[in-house]
Amino acid sequence: MILTAAIILFSFLEIVNSQALWYQPEQVHLSFGDNVSEVVVTWSTINDTKESIVEYGIGGMILRAKGTSTLFVDGGPNQHSQYIHRVTLPNLTPFSRYVYHCGSNFGWSPEFWFRSLSSDEDWSPQLAIYGDMGNENAQSLARLQEETQRGLYDAILHVGDFAYDMDTDNGAVGDAFMRQIESIASYVPYMTCPGNHEERYNFSNYRERFSMPGGSESIMYSFDIGPLHIISISTEVYYFMYYGIKSLVFQYEWLEEDLIKANLPENREKRPWIVVIGHRPMYCSTTDRDDCTHYETITRVGIPFLHVFGLEKLLYDYGVDVEIWAHEHAYERLWPIYDYQVYNGSYEEPYTNPGAPVHFTTGSAGCKEGRDDFNITRPPWSAYQSRDYGYTRLKAYNKTHLYFEQISDDKQGAVIDSFWIIKDSHGPYKYSEINWGKMDGLRLKSFV
Template structure:
């Protein structure tokens, strides 16, 4: 491997002699994503040099190489990627370089080793990942496949991170699905908060495909950080135009296949701003086409995800915005248009996963039925996990951040199977075309240590009749015996004695404004949380420590 690096460096020095005077910039914030084609894996990283961060006028493209192979000592293949200048809009106007490269022609289900960087910027440590299956036979030999699922994880108080890093280290995860709200926020402290979080997740994101959708905490400066930091998502929905960057791949909504699942990433944020109305229409039209094209013999399961819930029961977040995402916009004739729920039902989406609420709520199947008096109690359910005749809805937004827990202030509706108010992350394990096992792991330092890592909710989701729910053999049960209303459901409470501290931190970060220098910093958050005895050691695994599969 060293010899190959030296040869590459010599070639670079001959082609670009001016590079010799460029200061060293270590590749960092490395994260991988599934490629647009089978047998591909993309990698995204940053190189930051403090002396070039402010008001940079000359763009220095830097090195964008990835070397990879089936052995640490035989990185026999090299791919030359692309780079671009990232610009933060804070008052310091920090600029640094981001890089993207694609590893191609990967053999299925193999451990690959890789390094990123180049002679000028330096090289990363050797990292590794397991390549995705390609053929149906590859998928069957890989099963069961497991996916970590969560939303709303910050750099501060990200209480799930150690558990997730350990799961990745053990080779227990095939992919991560982060359903919005990251870092809290990317643009805080002139983007340094985003840098810190990306470094912290690297032991996870450099080893397991880290797939994302955007949330409200990514909205600063028109989702600038989110759009640029995750350009390596397998966009299949065109481009988005930015004045500074031109057209960039659309990672606001896109889809991909993994094993037996067709995943769909959606932007629920476009429903919250009138300026994005045209994008609501574009996303809806794209989603309708995408869902209609799914081959259920290849990917029988269809799982959609976005940041905001279509159904939830904790507070008034479950009213207007949830209704907009669920039903769309009211038209002059009184009908509703561009709602997601109707498409989910018509095309048989098995599961919709969201975050936004800083708690956990697993629901049963929910069929569309409008409740004009109490919109949050809309929908009817057969309370099924075996052959449900409608989409199953799950909220998993309890990964931990400076805003702490979000209490359930309303009674549980019939559709709620389990509500928890503790930090944790979800794991979805796909066993075959008909069985998924869903678990919730608790990682709450405010709970007894004996419960850390404990499974606090688990269920099988069984579906033998994939496809449009209007053809489901149990569809008549919804009309005849589907229930709505309230039900008693156990909800775990948490020690909220330190809530005012987190709340103050939340307000500080929020009211600093996306175009102003935030007042929060890493040191302030960690010290204040630690002083209250509730600080989880989220950096217990060194972010620079590579994950190595054994």
């Protein structure tokens, strides 16, 4: 009798505990809101908690912000569902350490912290940048966790390809990945762009799980941080056109408008560095016979045969300084390049006042597909190559100096490559064919 009662009680407690877990926040991560002075906290619960709350504060003061949740149903046969919660924390005091937790009266997350940033341009942000990180063989993750929690970074840029793949096993792999990066993404804004591995169900796992500026209906956005204007685009609209060409055309037009605004004298004066991130590179010298190994990469020249909506000329014409890619599971730095021609600033100082954008690929964070090999013969436009697992750091010192370094996880965090980009002035390059009429029209419109 006593044994039976004990079994019943144990079973009841198991049910209560399992029910509680359905409401427990997980997969907590941050992103920027309308500007870097706003932080959006995102998390998931299996069941609907009816409310989405973040309690946060500095110096013992406790504030409470409420948001909303949406039901996300994975496209797989099991129709796995979860509620994704989003709460915006506005008007944060710059450069302050906020402690927070998120949840509801049904359950709360552990406490995390983040350092708020300033919307002003006169400070020096430091970013970690990488692409192609999976659940398996996430080689760089432990080092990134340690550095992030030490406060080394102001934000992360993950340049496409997550989990390998988030839709796998009815979204269970995506859930595991989001829990895995919580030790990074709950401490700094985790800014992203889609890669080819996010394609299933029209990128729904990517769109719904992350909270980028512009919302889930937009797969491109831009934001300002210090002297940087960072633009995130989807290269995938060029490769999955069975979802419709409309997305490609809309992104191209949006991108040109964003570049026009960024080049207005008052904007380029405040934030002279324009940086574009997208998943698939225009140039690479690996052996995998992927798109960037072809002379006419689609993102570079545009739709085959028609050669419309190509990105290389657009980014060159509007004076983009740096183009950051992933997709290739390696690190490769290029000399300043346009249309396969090298435009170094000088022989001695190639990245001082370069005559074209600087490209590099950083897709070696670690995934189950391993590393890519390089061609035996290095092309004349390729400055540095490495197959080491690792990631990139960027520090924007000021309006004239950017510093990059590549970290090798294989070599216990050693810096294996570093370079400065130095510019006395910013704007369209010497041979650009920018339509200044569009610039003037937008300038007039902006003053109306």
